[in-house]
Amino acid sequence: MIPRPQEEIKKLLPGDLAKYPFLPEATEKIKRLNFEKIEDILEPGYAPILERAKERISEALASNPPEVSYDPHKHDAGIEILSFPVAIAIISATASDYIRRRFALAEARRVYNLLRVEEEGKVIEIAKRFGWRIRLAGVKIGLEKFDFALHFADYLKSAAPLFHEKDWKLINRPVMKGEVYLSKQDVARLLQEEVRRYIESKIDPKMRPRLPEKIVECADSLKRIHAERIKEEPLVIEGLSLSDVESDLFPPCIRVLYEAALSGRHIPHVGRFTLTSFLLNIGMDPNLVIDLFRKSADFNERMTRYQIEHIAGQRGSGTKYAPPKCDTLQTHGLCPGMDELCKKVRHPLTYYLRKKRRKVGRA
Amino acid sequence: MAEADNILFIREMFSKFYSENVDKIESPKSIKNREFGFTLFKENVMVRHKGFARVEELRGFIKKNVPSNVYYSSAYYSLPEAKMDEKGWLGSDLFFDIDADHIPTKCDKEHDSWTCKGCGLMGKGRAPEKCPSCGNESFDEKTWPCEICLEAAKLETIRLIDILTGEFGFSVDEIKCSFSGHRGYHVGIESDEVLGLDALARKEIVDYVTGTGIDAVFHGLSEIRSGGSRMIVGPRLDDAGWRGRVARGTYDFLLTATPEDLRSLGLKKDVIAEIIEKRGAILESWGASGPWSIVRGLGIKGWRKIIQYGASLQSAKVDTVVTVDVHRLIRLPGTLHGKTGLLKVSFPAGRIEEFDPLKEAIAFKGGEVKLYVEEAPELRFGDEVLGPFKKQIITLPAQAAIFLLCKGAARVVD
Numbered sequence: 001m002i003p004r005p006q007e008e009i010k011k012l013l014p015g016d017l018a019k020y021p022f023l024p025e026a027t028e029k030i031k032r033l034n035f036e037k038i039e040d041i042l043e044p045g046y047a048p049i050l051e052r053a054k055e056r057i058s059e060a061l062a063s064n065p066p067e068v069s070y071d072p073h074k075h076d077a078g079i080e081i082l083s084f085p086v087a088i089a090i091i092s093a094t095a096s097d098y099i100r101r102r103f104a105l106a107e108a109r110r111v112y113n114l115l116r117v118e119e120e121g122k123v124i125e126i127a128k129r130f131g132w133r134i135r136l137a138g139v140k141i142g143l144e145k146f147d148f149a150l151h152f153a154d155y156l157k158s159a160a161p162l163f164h165e166k167d168w169k170l171i172n173r174p175v176m177k178g179e180v181y182l183s184k185q186d187v188a189r190l191l192q193e194e195v196r197r198y199i200e201s202k203i204d205p206k207m208r209p210r211l212p213e214k215i216v217e218c219a220d221s222l223k224r225i226h227a228e229r230i231k232e233e234p235l236v237i238e239g240l241s242l243s244d245v246e247s248d249l250f251p252p253c254i255r256v257l258y259e260a261a262l263s264g265r266h267i268p269h270v271g272r273f274t275l276t277s278f279l280l281n282i283g284m285d286p287n288l289v290i291d292l293f294r295k296s297a298d299f300n301e302r303m304t305r306y307q308i309e310h311i312a313g314q315r316g317s318g319t320k321y322a323p324p325k326c327d328t329l330q331t332h333g334l335c336p337g338m339d340e341l342c343k344k345v346r347h348p349l350t351y352y353l354r355k356k357r358r359k360v361g362r363a
Numbered sequence: 364m365a366e367a368d369n370i371l372f373i374r375e376m377f378s379k380f381y382s383e384n385v386d387k388i389e390s391p392k393s394i395k396n397r398e399f400g401f402t403l404f405k406e407n408v409m410v411r412h413k414g415f416a417r418v419e420e421l422r423g424f425i426k427k428n429v430p431s432n433v434y435y436s437s438a439y440y441s442l443p444e445a446k447m448d449e450k451g452w453l454g455s456d457l458f459f460d461i462d463a464d465h466i467p468t469k470c471d472k473e474h475d476s477w478t479c480k481g482c483g484l485m486g487k488g489r490a491p492e493k494c495p496s497c498g499n500e501s502f503d504e505k506t507w508p509c510e511i512c513l514e515a516a517k518l519e520t521i522r523l524i525d526i527l528t529g530e531f532g533f534s535v536d537e538i539k540c541s542f543s544g545h546r547g548y549h550v551g552i553e554s555d556e557v558l559g560l561d562a563l564a565r566k567e568i569v570d571y572v573t574g575t576g577i578d579a580v581f582h583g584l585s586e587i588r589s590g591g592s593r594m595i596v597g598p599r600l601d602d603a604g605w606r607g608r609v610a611r612g613t614y615d616f617l618l619t620a621t622p623e624d625l626r627s628l629g630l631k632k633d634v635i636a637e638i639i640e641k642r643g644a645i646l647e648s649w650g651a652s653g654p655w656s657i658v659r660g661l662g663i664k665g666w667r668k669i670i671q672y673g674a675s676l677q678s679a680k681v682d683t684v685v686t687v688d689v690h691r692l693i694r695l696p697g698t699l700h701g702k703t704g705l706l707k708v709s710f711p712a713g714r715i716e717e718f719d720p721l722k723e724a725i726a727f728k729g730g731e732v733k734l735y736v737e738e739a740p741e742l743r744f745g746d747e748v749l750g751p752f753k754k755q756i757i758t759l760p761a762q763a764a765i766f767l768l769c770k771g772a773a774r775v776v777d
Contacts, residue, residue, distance in 0.1 A: 142583040142598070142606070152531060153556050156564035163567060170567040171574065172581035176603050178532020333576045337566065337683060344492055 012125060018077035019070060019114050021084035022107075022198055023129055029081060038089050042214050048075075052083035053090060054222060060106030061099065061226045065298055067109040088202050093219035095205035098230055098295075101264060104203070105297040108196035115188035120147055123187055130194045132158070137181060141174050146181035150190075155180040158190045164333050165268050249359065251351035253329055254278050256336045264295030270324070270332045273311065274348075277323040280312045281349055323348050372775050373768055374404040376761070377699055378429040380726055385426050387697040388433075389709065390418035392553045396439040396453060400692045401430035402701060411692065414443040431701030434692035437551070439558070447690070454558030457565065458693060459572070460685040461519045462547035463512035474507040474740040505770070507740055508546045508703070513720055520548040523679035524712050526572050527552070530604050541709035542720040544700030549693065550712075562687050569686045574605070574678030579670035582606045584655070586663055595655040595663060597670075605674070610653070612673030617645055617654070628668045634660045699726055704765035721745065725762050732764035733757070736773040742766070 017026045041050055052075055059068045070080075084107075091103050115123055120136055127134045133151035140146075152175060162168035174181040182190075208216060223230060250258060257275040260267050267275065272293075279289050286308050293304050306315065313320030325347045329335045345351045381388075391397050399421065400411035411434075415421040425433060436443065437458045441451030477490035481499025490502040520540070527533045527550070539551045560568075570576050583598040583606050598606040600614060616624075617638065625635045637658050638645070645654040655666060685691055694700065696709040705724040722745045736752035743749070744762050752767075756776055759767070767773035 142602075143585070143587075143596070151556075153560065153564075156560060156567055160561075160563050163563065166576065166578055167581060169570060169576050171571045171577050171605060174604055174606070175530040175571070176532075177530070330576070331578075333570075337687065 012122065014077045014081075015072070016122060018072065018075075018080035020111060020126060021081045022111075022195060022202075023126065026081050026084070030085065038086075038215065039212050041086050042212065046082075049079055049082045049086060050218070052079050053086035054218065056083060056087040056107070057090060057099070057103060057222055058226070060103040061229050063106065064300060065109065066102055066106035067113070068103075068106045070110055070114060088199070089207070089211060089215055090219050090222065091203050092205055092207040093211045093216045094223055095208050096223065096230060097205075098297075099223075100200060100203045100205070101297045104196045104199035107199055108192045111195045112188050112192035115191055116185055118184075118188075120184065123184060123191075124148075127187065127191060130158070130191070130198075134187070137179075139181065141181065145183070146174065147184050148182045148187050149179040150182055150187070152178055152180050155182075155190075158194055161193050161266060162189075164271055166331075166333050169333050246356065246359075249352050249355040250278075251342060251345075251348045252336050252339055253334050254323075254348055254352075257334070258292075261292050262295065264297060266296070266298075271334055272307075273321075274323045274329065274334060276308055277311050277321045278348055278352075280308070280320070281322055282352055286312050286314070366774075369768055369774050370404050373704065373765065374429055374431075376704070376727065376765055377404075377431070380699060381426045381429060384697075384726070385422045387706070388418070388422050388425060389696040390421070391435050391695070392456075393439055394418055394421065396441070396443060398436035398438070398440060398443040398450070398692070399695075400434040400436075401428070402432045403428065404431045407431075412444050412446070425698065431699075433695045433698040435695050437691045437693050438689055452689070455560075455689040455691075457552040457554075457557035457560065457568065458686060458691065459523055459550040459679075460543070460547065460682040461516050461523065461550070461680065462543065462545075462682055463508070463516045464506065464546065465682055466512070466515045466519060466680050468512050468515050470509055470511045474509050475505060477502045477504045505772075506546060507742070507770075508705075508721075509740065510721075510743065512546055516547045517715065517718070517720075519680050520550060521715055522677070523550055523572055523681060524715060526679060530571075531568075535712045538712040539709060540712045540715060540718075541696050541707055542705075542718070542724050543694060544705045544707040544724060545703050549707075551693075562689055565687045565689070566683075569681065569683045571605075572679045572681055573683065574674040575683075577605065577609065577671060577674045579609060579667050579674075580663070582609050582670075584663060584666055584670065595666065597653050597655040597666065599653060600649055608677040609670050609674045610649075612675070612677040613654075613670050614646075614649055614673070615676055616669065616673045617642070625669075628672055630665055630668070631660065634658065634665060637661070700769075702769050704762065704769045727761035727765055730761040731758050732761055733776045734759060734764050734767060734773040735776050736767055739767055739770070739772045 012020075012023065012025055014029070017023060017029060020026070040046065056068050060066050072080075075083075087103070091099055094100075115126070124134055124136065127150075132154045134154070135149055137146055137149035152170070155173075156170065159168050159170075163170075166172060170180070208219075247255070247258060254275060257267060257271050260271070261275060276289055279292070280286065286305075289308050290301065290304050293299055309315045311321045324332075326335065326342070326345070329348070341351055341354065345354065395414065395416050397414070398411065399413040399415060400409050401413070402409050410430075413424075415424065436455075438455040439453040441453060443450060445451070472488040475489060476485060476487050478485045479494040479497060479499050480501040480503060481494055482497040484494055484496045490504050493500055494502070524535075524538060524540070527538055528535060533552055533554065537552055537554050539553065541549045543549055579597070583596065583602070585597075586593055586595050588594075598610040600610045601607055602610060620638070622635050622639060625638060630638075637660060641658060644657055648654040648657055694707045696707050698707055699705070700707060704726065705720075706726040708720075708724050710718050710723070721743050725745055733756065735756050737754060739750050739752045741748065741750045742763065744760065744766070747760065747763075749759065749763050764773070768775065
């Protein structure tokens with residue numbers, strides 16, 4: 001459950017709940033409608049809700065970049081609100097980590113696009129549901145206008161997945177008297193991350209055995225229909241244990257990126273380039289590099305293959321690219337901090353080769 | 364006397380100090396949730412995972428065992444005595460370590476020295492990465508808390524406090540300052556706001572105070588077009604936060620920058636000449652809209668480099684590893700530093716400017732000790748300036764004697 005702030009919360013309208021069905025008020029509304037057991041959804045009268053729930057999931061899987069639609073003319077508020085928890089139940093029944101993350105991202109991106117144009121007051125109400133200490137600021141600093149001020153600790157928590165992007169680093173933000181100043185677009189982007197994390201946490205694959213048979217069937221049929229798109233990531237990436245690619249010899253920057261890729265976390269462009277060019281340069285097979293990015297929620301095999309083959313020098317000018325040197329990585333905020341060996345080298349590849357040589361020397 | 368006798372002597376002095384000053388040992392907030400660690404004089408190993416329910420127990424332990432160093436965890440645990448992965452991390456203070464070791468000063472060549480552990484080669488200043496003679500990478504280093512180094516560390520601490528109050532909004536009362544007992548300062552915040560911050564969040568705070576990853580384009584530097592002409596605008600000296608700080612750093616840098624300084628930033632020859640030639644106009648421009656548009660040939664890219672360097676002059680050089688580590692052990696205020704015999708002493712952040720570490724950290728007052736001193740630079744304790752010393756027998760006040768003994772630069776003479 002989203003923590004509720006102590007202070008009184010203003011009422012949001014049903015139309016708002018249709019836009020933001022993850023809010024606690026939406027859950028209360030569902031209770032008031034006597035819709036308590038998931039079995040109820042199988043009653044014929046609720047068919048449009050089940051249909052919209054399935055549609056939400058299909059949209060998440062079929063659109064690229066993933067985004068669930070919002071059209072108040074097509075679906076009434078009640079259907080929008082109720083179909084959201086039903087979709088969560090169905091996805092829990094699929095027990096697919098890929099669908100879970102893809103759906104959370106698609107719903108979160110929908111919320112981002114709604115919030116960008118939302119009334120400031122409502123943005124604040126929604127942010128408070130996530131426990132943010134946020135207020136309207138409306139100040140101009142230099143030539144820029146900042147609508148909101150957010151407590152720095154809340155900023156640090158919510159912006160964490162974005163720190164590797166230069167403009168999200170705390171140092172590149174106006175910070176005054178304990179608050180970070182943000183535009184509405186920024187707040188929408190940070191709330192996107194909150195919503196994504198929240199939805200991911202609500203989907204529980206362990207629920208599958210406890211769900212009604214019809215829901216499980218529904219989940220399985222969705223999986224069949226979208227089998228082409230569902231990239232079930234191999235749990236163990238083969239080849240990485242081969243002696244010529246040893247992840248324990250990676251410098252800290254590559255280790256962070258590598259772990260992010262393995263767990264499907266978002267990596268910015270420069271980070272992807274750095275990781276890819278590093279792995280190719282130490283002799284990893286391009287197909288294995290493609291597999292590494294499979295877990296990413298916005299994975300696109302054709303695009304990834306093209307980029308990787310380009311970096312490998314198999315396309316375009318034929319130039320094989322090397323990863324950026326340390327100070328470039330620092331500039332891009334990709335250096336997580338140096339260890340002893342880092343201080344002696346200027347390039348991540350030098351780090352790897354030195355460590356490898358040392359290891360061979362010991363053996 | 365042999366080295367063992369020196370250690371016995373130091374231990375005896377420490378023991379005497381603790382028996383007379385046990386109340387000076389401070390209790391960290393929620394002592395029962397903190398892990399404690401000690402090094403002992405006998406065997407130089409760390410005894411850690413210790414816990415104390417009350418400060419009296421801790422004081423009793425220190426008095427009885429006379430450790431050479433006493434540490435506590437910046438973290439709070441449910442079970443501070445359990446194994447690391449079973450302790451149950453509850454949160455951690457936000458902690459900064461400012462040590463002269465991390466601040467380049469010109470005087471380290473004068474008072475610091477190193478000895479290669481491989482071949483015994485000796486040199487002045489900071490140890491090299493590799494021994495020029497044998498290639499070994501391990502050294503015995505001797506560093507000294509000299510006035511210039513301590514002043515440099517204090518300046519960084521003042522900058523840090525300025526950032527913590529101005530930007531992070533902490534009150535001066537929330538900021539706990541102390542002298543480390545050697546070559547630097549510790550700054551800690553125990554506020555609830557910071558307890559739950561993870562390593563990633565702390566890394567952002569470190570980057571913020573050290574100016575790491577700063578880019579001027581996010582602090583007001585931009586190119587605007589009006590009519591047919593382009594104009595560069597930038598931050599002003601009195602802007603808040605890093606905006607003002609980068610402007611002031613740029614001001615300071617351009618005030619004295621030599622052509623070599625500018626060349627090292629990768630600026631072109633004619634741009635360098637233009638900057639030097641227009642130095643007066645640049646200085647004057649800060650009163651109006653700043654120098655951003657008055658140097659011909661200098662665009663956004665060049666200014667970013669200059670500003671980045673200017674920012675480095677304004678940053679607080681803290682030890683980045685310490686702040687990010689949420690399991691760190693920290694010297695306990697009110698205890699003695701085993702390598703100096705000086706007291707780790709805490710003081711209100713508001714007193715930083717007037718604080719004199721070489722006076723207030725004195726633990727041993729009165730008494731004299733006769734010593735043979737191998738080598739030591741000029742030192743000050745309180746109002747007394749001593750040394751330099753080289754291969755000589757001398758009778759020194761107790762604190763100076765303990766200090767040289769702890770440093771391994773002297774031995775007691777009967």
